[in-house]
Amino acid sequence: xxxxxxxxxxxxxxxxxxxxxxxxxxxxxxxxxxxxxxxxxxxxxxxxxxxxxxxxxxxxxxxxxxxxxxxxxxxxxxxxxxxxxxxxxxxxxxxxxxxxxxxxxxxxxxxxxxxxxxxxxxxxxxxxxxxxxxxxxxxxxxxxxxx
Amino acid sequence: xxxxxxxxxxxxxxxxxxxxxxxxxxxxxxxxxxxxxxxxxxxxxxxxxxxxxxxxxxxxxxxxxxxxxxxxxxxxxxxxxxxxxxxxxxxxxxxxxxxxxxxxxxxxxxxxxxxxxxxxxxxxxxxxxxxxxxxxxxxxxxxxxxx
DNA sequence: TTACGTGCAAAGCGTTTGCAAGAGG
DNA sequence: CCTCTTGCAAACGCTTTGCACGTAA
Numbered sequence: 001x002x003x004x005x006x007x008x009x010x011x012x013x014x015x016x017x018x019x020x021x022x023x024x025x026x027x028x029x030x031x032x033x034x035x036x037x038x039x040x041x042x043x044x045x046x047x048x049x050x051x052x053x054x055x056x057x058x059x060x061x062x063x064x065x066x067x068x069x070x071x072x073x074x075x076x077x078x079x080x081x082x083x084x085x086x087x088x089x090x091x092x093x094x095x096x097x098x099x100x101x102x103x104x105x106x107x108x109x110x111x112x113x114x115x116x117x118x119x120x121x122x123x124x125x126x127x128x129x130x131x132x133x134x135x136x137x138x139x140x141x142x143x144x145x146x147x
Numbered sequence: 148x149x150x151x152x153x154x155x156x157x158x159x160x161x162x163x164x165x166x167x168x169x170x171x172x173x174x175x176x177x178x179x180x181x182x183x184x185x186x187x188x189x190x191x192x193x194x195x196x197x198x199x200x201x202x203x204x205x206x207x208x209x210x211x212x213x214x215x216x217x218x219x220x221x222x223x224x225x226x227x228x229x230x231x232x233x234x235x236x237x238x239x240x241x242x243x244x245x246x247x248x249x250x251x252x253x254x255x256x257x258x259x260x261x262x263x264x265x266x267x268x269x270x271x272x273x274x275x276x277x278x279x280x281x282x283x284x285x286x287x288x289x290x291x292x293x294x
Numbered sequence: 295t296t297a298c299g300t301g302c303a304a305a306g307c308g309t310t311t312g313c314a315a316g317a318g319g
Numbered sequence: 320c321c322t323c324t325t326g327c328a329a330a331c332g333c334t335t336t337g338c339a340c341g342t343a344a
Contacts, residue, residue, distance in 0.1 A: 025343050061301045082231030118267045128290030135284045143275030172318050208326045
């Protein structure tokens with residue numbers, strides 16, 4: 001894609017990872033959050049993450065979860081997964097950076113990573129438009145919910 | 148908050164006309180709203196819709212816009228377009244029922260209808276999963292914002 | 295020690311709802 | 320007329336923020 005950032009805000013920091021900012025202190029809360037996201041196979045919502053971290057650190061607040069999600073995202077450690085009509089879920093950046101798409105189960109409301117990507121999206125583009133990114137979300141029932 | 152709407156079954160209604168409920172009274176507000184949605188080429192947000200209807204009916208409230216959007220959607224007159232990380236936009240059902248995908252301009256934040264659909268999505272599906280629907284959102288810059 | 299991170303409470307923001315007044319059919 | 324719809328304000332759910340204290344480095 002673009003080799004130089006346009007006239008927008010220059011985010012010139014570490015060129016290697018995805019995002020710019022550097023992660024700050026490794027607090028107990030931040031470590032717990034990251035550990036849970038790392039061990040989980042599917043993207044988790046802030047609500048789920050607060051519930052899970054709360055088991056280890058009962059005093060953890062929702063704001064801490066939100067603040068850390070933002071910090072971790074900016075640091076390129078995690079990545080937000082947006083499902084239409086749903087609140088964002090978060091997963092490890094290593095997983096997300098492989099350019100994943102997602103499946104949303106309408107039964108259990110869980111989100112799963114998918115492999116692969118159908119090409120040929122550029123031909124959907126009207127003339128004069130530029131394509132920077134795309135999102136594909138399949139929905140239906142996951143294996144556990146098909147009966 | 149875990150769950151959203153689920154366990155719907157009667158999805159197999161008429162492919163084009165009303166989705167269920169019957170539309171009630173044709174109030175000034177409702178007519179204005181529908182007229183604006185009908186004449187506009189792209190899906191509009193509740194905010195935009197309130198702003199536009201407000202020009203014709205200065206007394207119109209936001210709640211009226213929201214209530215009518217819901218009523219019109221249930222009546223099958225309009226259709227919600229969900230863009231990840233964005234509030235829903237609304238467009239005429241006749242347009243939406245043609246199975247459209249959408250383009251979101253990151254510059255001006257507008258949403259456009261696209262034509263066509265890339266096939267081959269079913270091969271992204273894990274074994275045992277069933278596919279009921281899919282959403283594709285391209286993003287970048289629209290013609291007006293490429294500079 | 296000294297910023298950065300935390301918990302708490304309050305504020306924001308978009309959306310929904312209760313209620314009494316208003317208007318469509 | 321009777322009921323549906325409206326406008327207002329308050330409630331709501333999720334997310335962000337101000338503040339003083341706590342804690343990693």
